Amino acid sequence: MIAAAIVTADWYMTLAAVLFLIGMAGLLLRNNALVMFMSVELMLNAVNLTFVAAARAHGDIGGQMAVLFVLVVAAAEVAVGLAIIVSIFRIRRTASVDDLSELSG
Amino acid sequence: MDLDYHALAPEIVVAATILLVLGLDVALPRRRKYWTAFAGVVGLTLAAVPLVTLALGGGPGARSMLGGGYVVDDFALVLKAVFIAGGYLVLLMSVSYIESDRYYQGEYYLLLLTSILGSLIMASSRDLITVFVGLELVTGPLFLLAGWRKGDARSNEASLKFFILGVLSTAVLLYGMSFLYGLTGSVTFEGIRTAGAGLLDSGAFRLAVLFTLIGFGFKITAVPFHFWAPDTYEGAPTPVTAYLSVGSKAAGFVGLLLLCYRAFPSVTEIWGPALWVLAALSMTLGNLTALRQDNIVRMLAYSSIAQGGFILVPFAAAAVTNDPLVIQEAASATIVYVIIYAFMNLGAFAVVIEGARRTGTSMIDGWAGMWRYAPRLAVLGAVFFFSLAGIPPLAGWYAKFAMFLAILRPGNPWTAALAVIAAVNAVIALVYYARVGKTMWMDPLPDGASDGERTARPMSGALALALGISVIFVILAGVLPFQLAGVFAEAAKVVTAGI
């Protein structure tokens, strides 16, 4: 028999933390708006993973419910974000955030 | 599923209005789309009716639904009334603004009403999921509204910046929430409060609380999470900016009040100092940057960041004491400040919309000598800007008075230091608010401008109504502040109950 490690909730939490950090790094370091969206999705999926793992560990349904809402909101947000990018692309012909400097911050 | 339909009536009416507006937008030909605005105004008026019946007939008992996750109590009712009133004013301001553009109408009101619905949900939410859904319902439509002028690159850029930082803050907030849930095993604030008391030494719990605060820091545009705000405020259409600086900000503060006072009362040593720092930074940086602005919308953007700092001040007072009366007073100060700020800031934005239309510029210098061609607008401008500065007898003075009272009550050196910072900032704020007044009243007309060409176009009725409502509130609340505070004391008692 091959020895099997017991996968505990901590494993999922660690994976989620790594995913969240990768997403955060992607959002802060990349300048293509589409890549930034993907990074946000990664962060939201890390959140989902934490919620589900915690729900499983507690034997509680609340976390799974939260995941359903996070999923739907994430999809709606991506739709909104892509619409904004398409709108910008029609005027500017670029998806790079660095080129946006009409409004000096 | 036992839902209390009477308690849910305001939300149901607004939701039905949203569906009706969308339906009208689909059904009506383009030149009759103004009916959507009419439907929106009527819907919001109707939504206020059940609020009154609930407040009169509800008694002291809270109506709780969805396993304690959705509660309609005095706190929720007071804030819902503010959100509906604020939304109403923004709708009125939008009517003439949107009509003058070529862009679609129905969608505008649809999105604005959806955002208002989200803030109504925020006021009643008592668990993590509902807070999240409410908050997203508030901000999601605003991403699109900020980019309303589709052909304008600045509007698009405002929208994208707002969007990216908005979703980043959402992700951070959610990550904090998922940790809260993982550690406490509960999504309701009550469950988190009970379980959180046993997690005082848990580093993960402290981190989760901090993450949640950071998430809300973006929503309330607290420094250092404010950098999206000035650009977004300037690029978005002005009525949307008014809503951003009032409606979505107030919704963020409601969430913060609920989380700090209801979910995290056991870890005041975490959020107390964190909010102390946010308040001090927001007031100081917001005011110092506002001093240097030439564009009136940008000035209001930075001033609203500074006002957000003032609203945060009482939190620091509540964190250092165990006296329930002091905590209640702090919560009450925050609520009163949010409400008064909502009316005076909306009024100021209404003046900006009308002023920009009259003069054709939003540069402060271009408004010189306004009293000569638009005396009534100049009077209203002075009222709102001096109210924002906190000059009696306008409502702003009581907001600041209650805030100082709350922060001085605990008698702790840290809160006293924050009171000093707030006092210095109140003086700085007076300088730039007064500058607008001086420009309108004392400066000569800019070269080449004649009185005649600027008096020709009359103000739209809807905007005049919005200005009238806000000016009446600002003066009444300034003259009779203690009666007003009495109403909100009940709300504060509810939100701080059981600490």
Next chain:
Amino acid sequence: MSEYFQDYVAVAAFAAFGLVLVVLTLGITYLVRPSNPTKEKVTTYECGVDPVGEGWNHTFIRYYIFGLLFVVFDVEAVFLFPWAVAAESLGVPGMIAVVIFILTLLEGLLYAVRKGVLKWE
């Protein structure tokens, strides 16, 4: 043979079955269908996009809109699953709630149709 490897026999059998199924369906259709290859038909299918050329050529904005509509409506279906599982115990009020939910989505779809985004020209 140990129990461990017996598990893999099932995997092998499953793989073999899959292979046979694919060969069988493709083989039968090959015998039955008419063969009429045109230039359009033999190009590699890639979601309707022309696969030749560099990767940065323009794509119709319509693809985004269709994709967005699909994603949004697809994800909303997530709320139907929990209801379907508990439909019996939720009874008539649950049914009414779901009907309202679907009608709301339908209104959104109607809006999309009215805006002409579902028309492909």
